[in-house]
Amino acid sequence: MPFGYHGRILHVDLTTGKMEIETPPESFYRKYMGGSAMAMTYILREVPKGADPLGPENLLTVFDSVVTGASISGQSRINVNAKSPMSEGIGDSQAGGFFPAEFKFAGYDGLVLRGKSPSWVYLTILNGEAKLHDASHLLGKLTAEVDAVLKQEVGDPKAEVMQIGPAGENGVRYAAIVNMCNRMNGRTGMGLVMASKNLKAIVVRGKAKPAVADQKAMAALNKTGPEGVKTNPDMDGLAKYGTAVVVMFNNMIGTLPTRNQNEGQFEMADPISGEKMAETILKRRETCYACVVRCKRVVEIEEGKYKFDPIYGGPEYETIGLFGSSCGIGDLAAIAQAHQICDMHGVDSITCGATMAFAMECFEKGIITKEDTGGIDLRFGNADAMLEVLKQIVTKSSKLGSILAEGSARAAQLWGNGAGECLTTVKNQEAPAHMPQAKRSLGLIYAVNPFGADHQSSEHDPYYEEGVADFNLNRLKEIGLGTPQPVHSLTPEKVRFAYLTEVFYSMMDTLDLCQFVYGPTWCLYGPKETAEMTRAVTGWDVSVDELMTIGKRRLNLLRTFNAREGFTRKDDQLPNKYFKPLVGTGPTAGVTVTHEEMDAGLDEYYRLAGFTKDGIPTKDTLKALDIEWAAEYLP
Numbered sequence: 001m002p003f004g005y006h007g008r009i010l011h012v013d014l015t016t017g018k019m020e021i022e023t024p025p026e027s028f029y030r031k032y033m034g035g036s037a038m039a040m041t042y043i044l045r046e047v048p049k050g051a052d053p054l055g056p057e058n059l060l061t062v063f064d065s066v067v068t069g070a071s072i073s074g075q076s077r078i079n080v081n082a083k084s085p086m087s088e089g090i091g092d093s094q095a096g097g098f099f100p101a102e103f104k105f106a107g108y109d110g111l112v113l114r115g116k117s118p119s120w121v122y123l124t125i126l127n128g129e130a131k132l133h134d135a136s137h138l139l140g141k142l143t144a145e146v147d148a149v150l151k152q153e154v155g156d157p158k159a160e161v162m163q164i165g166p167a168g169e170n171g172v173r174y175a176a177i178v179n180m181c182n183r184m185n186g187r188t189g190m191g192l193v194m195a196s197k198n199l200k201a202i203v204v205r206g207k208a209k210p211a212v213a214d215q216k217a218m219a220a221l222n223k224t225g226p227e228g229v230k231t232n233p234d235m236d237g238l239a240k241y242g243t244a245v246v247v248m249f250n251n252m253i254g255t256l257p258t259r260n261q262n263e264g265q266f267e268m269a270d271p272i273s274g275e276k277m278a279e280t281i282l283k284r285r286e287t288c289y290a291c292v293v294r295c296k297r298v299v300e301i302e303e304g305k306y307k308f309d310p311i312y313g314g315p316e317y318e319t320i321g322l323f324g325s326s327c328g329i330g331d332l333a334a335i336a337q338a339h340q341i342c343d344m345h346g347v348d349s350i351t352c353g354a355t356m357a358f359a360m361e362c363f364e365k366g367i368i369t370k371e372d373t374g375g376i377d378l379r380f381g382n383a384d385a386m387l388e389v390l391k392q393i394v395t396k397s398s399k400l401g402s403i404l405a406e407g408s409a410r411a412a413q414l415w416g417n418g419a420g421e422c423l424t425t426v427k428n429q430e431a432p433a434h435m436p437q438a439k440r441s442l443g444l445i446y447a448v449n450p451f452g453a454d455h456q457s458s459e460h461d462p463y464y465e466e467g468v469a470d471f472n473l474n475r476l477k478e479i480g481l482g483t484p485q486p487v488h489s490l491t492p493e494k495v496r497f498a499y500l501t502e503v504f505y506s507m508m509d510t511l512d513l514c515q516f517v518y519g520p521t522w523c524l525y526g527p528k529e530t531a532e533m534t535r536a537v538t539g540w541d542v543s544v545d546e547l548m549t550i551g552k553r554r555l556n557l558l559r560t561f562n563a564r565e566g567f568t569r570k571d572d573q574l575p576n577k578y579f580k581p582l583v584g585t586g587p588t589a590g591v592t593v594t595h596e597e598m599d600a601g602l603d604e605y606y607r608l609a610g611f612t613k614d615g616i617p618t619k620d621t622l623k624a625l626d627i628e629w630a631a632e633y634l635p
């Protein structure tokens with residue numbers, strides 16, 4: 001018997017209803033370990049070149065890893081992949097919660113969904129047994145309603161539900177997949193792909209928890225976890241104030257996106273900070289399966305026009321940065337309301353918040369007028385206008401709502417008239433709430449990341465800038481980094497930092513690990529402990545080097561998919577906005593990214609990664625990573 005995983009992958013053909021169980025050998029698990037690396041072995045081989053992301057030939061994959069469900073912090077995350085309707089390249093998204101561990105306990109390591117059901121269905125996987133059921137009665141219901149109905153239908157309040165909301169049914173391009181009503185596989189439009197297959201929900205429950213190989217080593221790691229939450233200041237802040245703990249820090253260093261990322265400091269940062277949330281609307285802290293950090297927020301607002309139901313959790317930093325400061329809004333209750341609308345309808349709050357800020361800038365500049373907004377005064381700072389337009393987006397109930405439901409890049413193409421200058425997108429994917437002007441290496445990763453701008457695909461610059469704490473630097477030394485660089489620089493060494501930490505993060509997305517618990521710098525567990533944990537769970541003699549190879553395999557497979565779809569260096573570019581000096585106040589006022597440094601950064605990145613000058617993986621690189629089979633899909 002394997003340790004940590006089942007050796008069983010469920011295949012469901014939604015067109016015919018046929019199901020099969022695949023039992024890959026241990027070598028497959030050791031080579032890919034889980035998540036999107038494993039998923040790409042199916043997607044790359046089976047999704048034809050040029051396939052319609054919303055057609056039946058697209059695959060939707062849902063993968064745990066070999067460590068998901070083990071009793072230790074930060075392992076309960078799940079990865080969803082498909083060709084993305086946002087970028088038309090690869091889509092990739094992770095979510096935490098209790099669903100990922102429960103999926104494992106239901107008896108499988110992964111799920112491959114093919115085809116399209118002739119009518120709306122939901123899938124149950126209960127103690128290893130999978131079944132499709134009619135879902136017509138669930139259509140149009142909010143996520144909390146569906147969650148409650150499905151738990152009742154399977155007769156178990158502890159069942160976990162992953163679903164698309166009404167936004168997915170309505171065809172919002174950046175629809176999300178929601179579990180626990182408040183955890184999102186949000187990015188890259190995976191909810192719309194699930195909707196295109198007429199699959200409303202997946203319900204899981206089971207008792208098949210795989211054994212771990214080394215209980216003693218697990219116990220030792222579990223002992224240091226709770227201590228680290230108290231003694232590591234970054235973890236302590238995350239636990240107390242959630243991800244919104246970084247609002248004030250990012251504001252201080254000039255990377256709190258303000259008024260559609262034209263400024264890096266917001267005059268109302270304090271009222272929307274994690275500290276303020278803890279003082280005012282926070283009801284309690286929540287967690288993911290077995291995690292001691294408990295960083296998730298649960299807020300409650302019982303009175304006033306922005307009432308909030310705790311079932312929808314609470315806003316993360318990204319939601320605050322994008323619906324808040326980037327829309328010029330300093331009202332935490334209004335931002336929480338935006339979060340609630342996103343969760344109850346199932347849309348990605350990053351894409352949606354950034355699209356809203358984009359529309360506000362277009363309105364301020366006269367690119368769109370009240371004629372386009374149906375009379376709404378869509379100015380920065382107008383919270384009620386923002387919420388009204390948001391409701392129109394998730395329901396696609398107005399012309400403006402339907403346009404913005406396509407995302408900002410498609411809206412800019414339609415509007416023209418300089419709207420493209422207001423974009424923050426890479427590969428049609430809106431950038432999160434961290435700005436490349438202050439974080440150059442992150443900017444480079446925004447540009448090269450196979451599924452568009454993403455803030456959780458590498459470590460952020462402040463951890464490799466002069467003055468970084470020894471604790472963080474010593475961790476970075478474990479993956480071959482040790483020479484911090486000047487602030488706002490993109491030196492070759494900073495590019496090496498970008499690349500090596502990207503590889504580490506890529507491994508974490510393969511093992512489905514939480515990036516607040518495992519990481520190359522500030523987290524609860526560093527690189528050596530990540531290898532130790534993987535060894536303890538699986539019994540394999542895994543080293544940090546092997547983990548880095550896993551990360552490289554995933555990156556190369558994702559990138560090979562994109563290359564086959566025609567993506568090249570021209571797609572690895574930041575939008576014009578980031579090449580204009582920031583206005584406003586703070587240490588980044590007047591700061592800009594230059595084309596010269598980004599071009600040089602790309603050259604160096606491609607060299608380190610073993611890609612051509614056009615950003616394409618080479619046969620030799622794939623061979624060195626023992627994934628030579630993928631070369632067949634290179635252009």
Ligand code: SF4
Binds near residue numbers: 073074286292515516
């Ligand atoms: S640190 Fe937060 S997001 Fe990560 S596993 Fe723990 S509770 Fe979940």
